[in-house]
Amino acid sequence: MSKILIAEDEPSIRRVLVKILSEENDTYSIEEAEDGAVAIQLIKSIEFDLVLCDIKMPKHDGLEVLEKIKELQPEVPVVMISGHGDLDTAVETMRKGAFDYISKPPDLNRLLTSVRIALDNNQLKVENKKLKRKVSKKYEMIGQSEPIQEIKQMIDKVAPTDARVLITGGNGTGKELVAHWLHEKSERVKKPFIEVNCAAIPSELIESELFGHVKGAFTSANKDRAGKFEAANGGTIFLDEIGDMSLSAQAKVLRALQENKIQRVGSDKDIKVDVRVIAATNKDLKQEIEDKKFREDLYHRLAVILIHVPGLNQRRKDIPLLIEHFAKAVASENGNAVKEFKPDAIEVLKSYDWTGNVRELRNVIERLHILGGETISKDDVELFAAK
Numbered sequence: 001m002s003k004i005l006i007a008e009d010e011p012s013i014r015r016v017l018v019k020i021l022s023e024e025n026d027t028y029s030i031e032e033a034e035d036g037a038v039a040i041q042l043i044k045s046i047e048f049d050l051v052l053c054d055i056k057m058p059k060h061d062g063l064e065v066l067e068k069i070k071e072l073q074p075e076v077p078v079v080m081i082s083g084h085g086d087l088d089t090a091v092e093t094m095r096k097g098a099f100d101y102i103s104k105p106p107d108l109n110r111l112l113t114s115v116r117i118a119l120d121n122n123q124l125k126v127e128n129k130k131l132k133r134k135v136s137k138k139y140e141m142i143g144q145s146e147p148i149q150e151i152k153q154m155i156d157k158v159a160p161t162d163a164r165v166l167i168t169g170g171n172g173t174g175k176e177l178v179a180h181w182l183h184e185k186s187e188r189v190k191k192p193f194i195e196v197n198c199a200a201i202p203s204e205l206i207e208s209e210l211f212g213h214v215k216g217a218f219t220s221a222n223k224d225r226a227g228k229f230e231a232a233n234g235g236t237i238f239l240d241e242i243g244d245m246s247l248s249a250q251a252k253v254l255r256a257l258q259e260n261k262i263q264r265v266g267s268d269k270d271i272k273v274d275v276r277v278i279a280a281t282n283k284d285l286k287q288e289i290e291d292k293k294f295r296e297d298l299y300h301r302l303a304v305i306l307i308h309v310p311g312l313n314q315r316r317k318d319i320p321l322l323i324e325h326f327a328k329a330v331a332s333e334n335g336n337a338v339k340e341f342k343p344d345a346i347e348v349l350k351s352y353d354w355t356g357n358v359r360e361l362r363n364v365i366e367r368l369h370i371l372g373g374e375t376i377s378k379d380d381v382e383l384f385a386a387k
C-alpha cells in the first residue's frame with residue numbers, strides 16, 4: 001500500500017487527481033492538503049511514498065513545501081504540478097530535488113507514468129537501504145565500557161586464528177554477536193557460519209543434526225542427510241548453549257574436534273571436515289563438570305580462548321549508547337522517525353535492574369518507541385517500562 005499526499009489548493013483539480021489515482025490502484029492511501037501549511041503538517045506526522053505538490057498555494061508555496069520534504073523525508077519523490085506561468089519555477093524545483101513536474105490541467109497518461117516511475121523508484125531505494133543495513137549493521141557491537149573494549153580487542157586478536165573459543169555469559173548478553181564477529185573477522189568469512197542451538201534440539205536428534213545420518217539409521221531416516229558439521233565445512237560452527245548437550249553427543253563432538261573427522265549416524269565411514277568451532281554457554285561449565293554433566297576433556301578442547309561477556313548491570317555505562325542504537329534500529333525496521341530519549345528517561349532506564357541483559361533492554365526500547373510520546377520522557381518510561 002503506497003501512501004500519497006496531494007497538496008493542491010484548487011478543489012476541482014484535487015478531486016480529479018484523487019479520482020485518477022484511486023482508479024489506477026485502489027490500495028493507494030491518499031491524503032489531501034488544501035494549502036502549504038496543511039501539507040507541511042501532514043509531512044511531519046505521516047511517512048509518504050509520494051507527494052504531488054502544486055507550485056502556487058496559499059500559506060506556503062510548493063517550493064517551500066518541497067524544501068520541508070527534503071529536510072524531513074529526503075527519500076520521498078515529489079512530483080510538482082505547475083500552472084500556467086510557473087514553468088520557470090517548475091524547472092527550479094527539479095534542481096532542488098523534485099522528481100518530476102506535470103502541467104495543469106493534468107494529462108492522465110503523463111501523470112500516471114510519472115506516479116508509477118516515482119513509486120517504483122522509491123520502492124527500490126527503500127529495499128536497497130534495507131539490504132545494506134542487513135549486511136553491515138546486523139552484528140554491530142555497541143559499547144564503550146571497559147569489558148566491551150576488551151572483548152573487541154580480544155576478537156581482533158583471536159578472529160584471524162583457528163583457535164577454538166568458548167564464550168560465557170548470561171542470556172541476552174551478546175554471546176551470539178561475539179561469535180558472529182569472530183567469524184566475520186576471520187579468513188573463513190566467505191564460507192558458512194552455521195549456528196546450532198543445542199538447547200533447542202531434543203537430545204535424541206542432536207547427533208543426527210550435528211553429524212547427519214544415513215538412510216535407515218532410525219525409523220524416520222528415509223534418506224541420507226548431511227549434518228551441520230558438513231554444512232559448515234571450510235567455515236565456522238557455532239554451538240550455542242553447549243552446556244545443554246547430551247553426554248553421548250559430547251563424546252562425538254570431542255572426536256570431531258580431536259580428529260577433524262565425523263561419521264554420519266548409522267555409518268562408520270569417516271568424513272573429513274575443516275571447521276572452526278565456537279561454543280557458548282550461560283551455564284557454569286566447571287560446576288557441570290563436577291556434577292558429571294559435562295565432559296572435562298571436551299571443556300579443555302573447547303576453551304582454548306575464553307571470552308566472558310558480562311551482564312548489562314556490570315556495564316551500565318553502555319546503556320545510553322545502546323538506547324540510541326536500538327531506537328534507530330527499531331525506527332528503521334518500522335520505517336518511522338527515530339524518537340529522542342530525554343536525559344531523565346535515560347537516567348531512569350540506566351538505574352533499572354537488567355537481569356535480562358541487552359535483549360531485555362532492546363525489547364523495552366521497542367515498546368517505548370511504539371507506545372511512548374514523540375520524545376520519550378521519564379513519564380513514558382514509568383508508564384510503559386516500570387520495573
Ligand SMILES: Nc1ncnc2c1ncn2[C@@H]1O[C@H](COP(=O)(O)OP(=O)(O)OP(=O)(O)O)[C@@H](O)[C@H]1O
Nearest residue numbers: 140141142143170171172173174175176177358359
Ligand atoms: N553490544 C551490543 N550491541 C548491540 N546489540 C547487542 C549487543 N549485545 C547484544 N545485542 C543484541 O541483543 C540481542 C541479544 O544478543 P545475543 O543473541 O547475542 O545474546 P546471547 O548472549 O547469545 O543470548 P542467549 O544466551 O539467550 O542466546 C540481539 O538482538 C543482539 O543483537
